[in-house]
Amino acid sequence: MTEQESLISTRVIKVDPEHPEEGSLREAGRIIREGGLVAFPTETVYGLGGNGLDAGASAKIYAAKGRPSDNPLILHIADPEALTDIVEEIPEAAKLLMERFWPGPLTIIFRKKDCVPYATTGGLDTVAVRMPSHPTAQMLIREAGVPIAAPSANLSGRPSPTTAEHVIRDLSGRIEMIIDSGAVGIGLESTIVDVTGERPVLLRPGYITYEMLEDLLNEVQIDPVITETKPDPNLKPKAPGMKYRHYAPKGDLVIVKGPMDAVIRAINEACEKDHAAGYTTGVLASSEAAASYHADVVSDCGSRENLEEIAHNLFAVLRDFDEQGVEKIYAECFDGEALGMAVMNRLRKAAGYHMMTVE
Numbered sequence: 179m180t181e182q183e184s185l186i187s188t189r190v191i192k193v194d195p196e197h198p199e200e201g202s203l204r205e206a207g208r209i210i211r212e213g214g215l216v217a218f219p220t221e222t223v224y225g226l227g228g229n230g231l232d233a234g235a236s237a238k239i240y241a242a243k244g245r246p247s248d249n250p251l252i253l254h255i256a257d258p259e260a261l262t263d264i265v266e267e268i269p270e271a272a273k274l275l276m277e278r279f280w281p282g283p284l285t286i287i288f289r290k291k292d293c294v295p296y297a298t299t300g301g302l303d304t305v306a307v308r309m310p311s312h313p314t315a316q317m318l319i320r321e322a323g324v325p326i327a328a329p330s331a332n333l334s335g336r337p338s339p340t341t342a343e344h345v346i347r348d349l350s351g352r353i354e355m356i357i358d359s360g361a362v363g364i365g366l367e368s369t370i371v372d373v374t375g376e377r378p379v380l381l382r383p384g385y386i387t388y389e390m391l392e393d394l395l396n397e398v399q400i401d402p403v404i405t406e407t408k409p410d411p412n413l414k415p416k417a418p419g420m421k422y423r424h425y426a427p428k429g430d431l432v433i434v435k436g437p438m439d440a441v442i443r444a445i446n447e448a449c450e451k452d453h454a455a456g457y458t459t460g461v462l463a464s465s466e467a468a469a470s471y472h473a474d475v476v477s478d479c480g481s482r483e484n485l486e487e488i489a490h491n492l493f494a495v496l497r498d499f500d501e502q503g504v505e506k507i508y509a510e511c512f513d514g515e516a517l518g519m520a521v522m523n524r525l526r527k528a529a530g531y532h533m534m535t536v537e
């Protein structure tokens with residue numbers, strides 16, 4: 179980042195999440211129309227928004243995040259009608275998905291129209307589009323009057339932000355405005371489905387689960403990158419961005435898999451060793467087991483019976499380990515069905531696929 183860019187003063191405004199006051203986002207909309215950047219809440223995570231039809235604004239998004247420019251951005255719209263301006267065609271499967279899941283945490287990949295710059299799509303002929311349900315996000319998009327390109331509002335590689343404080347920590351001084359509407363609801367990024375091929379393909383799991391998609395569309399394929407437990411150098415990801423390191427806390431993170439009593443024993447032994455070697459240790463625990471761990475920081479991520487709670491807390495807990503200077507982190511493994519597919523996908527990436535199996 180150049181010295182001039184680092185001089186941007188970032189305004190933080192508070193906006194009621196459920197009932198944003200009429201006119202409260204006018205200035206934010208103007209900033210986006212004029213090519214500036216505004217971070218805003220959605221129901222999934224906080225987004226870093228710019229005019230998605232302006233190549234210059236997209237370039238600023240990549241620069242502010244330190245994100246590689248071949249990792250495509252998602253366009254956010256407030257009305258399904260806005261879709262026809264930016265995509266070539268709306269396949270039948272997309273119509274079904276939009277009807278069932280929009281507005282909501284589902285991103286759909288379409289063939290793009292020429293007005294969508296390659297700077298926004300990372301050079302692809304396709305474009306990712308989502309219609310968020312968060313009232314603040316909807317009002318901002320309407321005020322801006324353009325589709326808003328918005329990746330998660332974190333520095334590239336860090337856990338996605340689920341509160342305005344997370345955004346302030348990562349992007350203050352790099353963007354014009356941050357809209358603070360408190361903590362987001364879901365806590366994991368949107369589900370992504372590609373409908374440009376013969377069969378729909380799940381590219382990223384999220385709150386809208388594979389099971390829900392399969393129920394509606396039948397024959398949904400799962401991109402192998404999603405469930406891999408070790409990066410396969412021969413596997414070519416469908417979206418370039420899928421190859422990048424993601425969500426990582428600063429400390430070393432290892433996922434420990436096995437029966438709960440063995441997991442607890444193994445984690446306690448590892449923490450004891452690390453502690454003796456002078457490291458600050460942390461455990462990402464379920465509520466059921468949290469009291470059984472001996473570590474410097476034990477973070478209760480929620481009940482194993484309630485994956486929505488785990489999803490909601492996951493990124494905040496990972497960031498909190500950084501805040502507390504934790505150097506060695508051990509995480510429990512969660513069931514990979516339904517919402518668990520999204521949780522484990524993020525956790526595996528955060529751990530750099532470092533997994534330990536115990537018996």
Ligand code: AMP
Pocket residue numbers: 249250251252287299302304305306328329330367370372381382416417418419420
């Ligand atoms: P985020 O990291 O939340 O900004 O989401 C962006 C992700 O959406 C990228 O990393 C890609 O995985 C996916 N994506 C965006 N545009 C496309 C596209 N045209 N084709 C396939 N995947 C896409």
Ligand code: MG
Pocket residue numbers: 329330338
């Ligand atoms: Mg992201």
